[in-house]
Amino acid sequence: MTIYVILLRAIGPITHKIMSMAQWRDAVAAAGYDAPQTYVATGNMIVGSDKGIAEVTADMNAVVRGLGLGPGNVAVVRKAATLHRLVKANPLPEAAAERPSELTVYFFAGARPDFSWLGDYEGPERVHIEGTHLFVDYAGRASQSPRLPGLIEKRAGTVTARNWNTVRGLAERAAARG
Incomplete structure (x- = not known):
């Protein structure tokens, strides 16, 4: 199973x-x-x-x-193994340790999100692509980031996001299930 x-x-x-x-x-x-x-x-x-x-x-x-x-x-x-790999990768460890509620992982509905536009993005947020997932360190509240959340969905596809605390909690609970 x-x-x-x-x-x-x-x-x-x-x-x-x-x-x-x-x-x-x-x-x-x-x-x-x-x-x-x-x-x-x-x-x-x-x-x-x-x-x-x-x-x-x-x-x-x-x-x-x-x-x-x-x-x-x-x-x-x-x-569950995918969440485990994302947590293990922890590509923005400083944000994960110091402000986990401000580190967001984006999960896309499509198999191949388009990240090509990120090379031109010049925002205050730090971003990292991990496979088909996008990590964003908002280093402040995501609601204070005026452009990036809308751009992500518009350019990369249908998405849902969870903060690092939630991703880590889901990974731990899923691992406990087997």
Whole structure:
């Protein structure tokens, strides 16, 4: 059985009124997934399955649609091993140690995000590409970064982001599952 981490895009107070994390867990269990476990209330789940990643992604998107969320609430699925590798890589260790809530990892829905535009980006943020994931050290609040979050989605594709604390917590919990 493979352990997967599901990251829902665009989850917040408005979507919680439509779909609670408990409803999501129950629906995922009813869809045949092993021991769905949510982590914090921002659309993170760990599950076990014998299915492949494409089928898990399709199932998760169907579940959230069935619970009333719209097409903007995309499920981005990664194997637990991928999160483990990202945490182990820790490409911006100073930010991870000193300001983990300001270090963001972007997870793209598409298989090949376009990062070519980053070579020309001149912002105050530090960025690092790790495979198909983008690390951004905002060195302050992401909400104070006027351009970069919008540029990431516009130029690299549909994405969801988690701060380093959340990525590390998900990786630890997923590893504990096997």
